[in-house]
Amino acid sequence: MNIYSPSDDSPNEFNPGSSYDIAIIGAGPAGMSAAITAADAGATVVVLDDKPQPGGQIYRKVTSSPLTQPEALGEDYLKGAKLVEAFQNCNAEHLHGASVWHVGDNGEVLFSRDGGTQSLTARELIISGGAMERPFPIPGWHLPGVMSAGSAQVMLKSDGLVRDNAVFVGTGPLLYLIVAQYLRLGVPVKALIDTTPKSAYIDSMKEISGTLSAPKMVSKGLLLLNEIRKAGVPVYRFAKDLEITGESAATGLKFTSGHEGRQIEADHIFLHQGVIPNLNLTRALGLEHDWCEQQLCWKPKLNRWGQSSVPTISVAGDGSGIVGADGAALMGKLVALNQLQRHHQISAEERDQQARPLFRELEKLNKFRRFIDRLYRPIDAHRIPDAPDTVVCRCEERTVADLQRGFELGASGPQDLKGMTRCGMGPCQGRQCGHTVSELLAQWRDTTVDQVGYYRLRSPMRLLNLTELGQFSRVEPAQQSNTGAKS
16 A cells, blocks of 8 residues: 555535535445445445445455356355455445446536436445456467456356356466366366466565465465366466457467477467456545556556555455455555544544554465565566557557557557557546556657656546436435534
């Protein structure tokens, strides 16, 4: 987490009867934990989530799984049921199916729900939008039949849908977990193509002390790999030179492993090389961001309490930098405690006393995260494509060659390149190409990613139709706040 000191530490003033104390966007581990903590202290809390049920990605449908054997998804998934149930039983209001598309300077939040537009105001905002998978721009990654491994897990958790004989490609714990989940359910996996280079195992030894802080997590990782080997799935290690074959759809994968060129035929290929913060909301809000070299991604600039460059807006969970489900839950509590103290719901002494063990536990997880980030650091060739015909922007079908022409014509920054090539103008608003564009321009300009910057995003943060805008209603707290009870 980046350390930042906001210039103004005073909360916004609102009509207490019509505004919430805290509005939380996202009902994953961070958002649910923040809601429970704040609501239990007497604050009026509303949680807006675009999904029909709480849990986020990691605990998606944990209390209503479509699987006959949900235990196949693992203990880390099942333990989320307790958090979801605690959230559903707390006094926070939960607005499911709410897609936030604007947050104003006055604390107003606009969102689409039930076919119309609704609004509310809040004194404080917590953004807990979670993570998204890192783009994996290799030749052919845009073809039908190619998906992210996380998307495969969404289908599995949401609807119990799987793809037989898929090839899983990439690196990192989540990739191995999804393969193991498939195998436990009896779904055949054609191959696992592991792109972790030999050098990463050596480099990660610099952070080996981090494994001592989380021995159970190390054990889980080793057990997953052993489970995959015992199942007889072909595993190709140190893979590079990846290329997905096919014209109108994926037909297979070419790669090099052990200095030998290989090819596997497959109709379904799942890619994964880690996750990065989902930043479209924090970017659209104008929060300050920094490039994190450890995790190779942009992160909001935050203080130790998750408070951003806009004092009334805090960020918790993987949206602040990848911390994992347990770390996200801890951050949610810390952010809520700080906001409660800012509004005199609890004293500074109470906040600090409750936060002390949370910070200690979070630091243990962060030590382990530093080890994981070194071990599973994506290689440059899988982040910064050089083949001219490799697609960078899937929405607008813009290739490396298209972007390089724009750069040679004078587009030195992401925003200039967007205007010249339309890269980043599609429905995803740059989610799938933003990091790649920043790193490509840094390479072409021979400078740092921080110097290059990122797209400039604005509201609305999703596509809207006139029907939504024509049906407007306001949401207000169902109960009064106890804010100000303590000083």
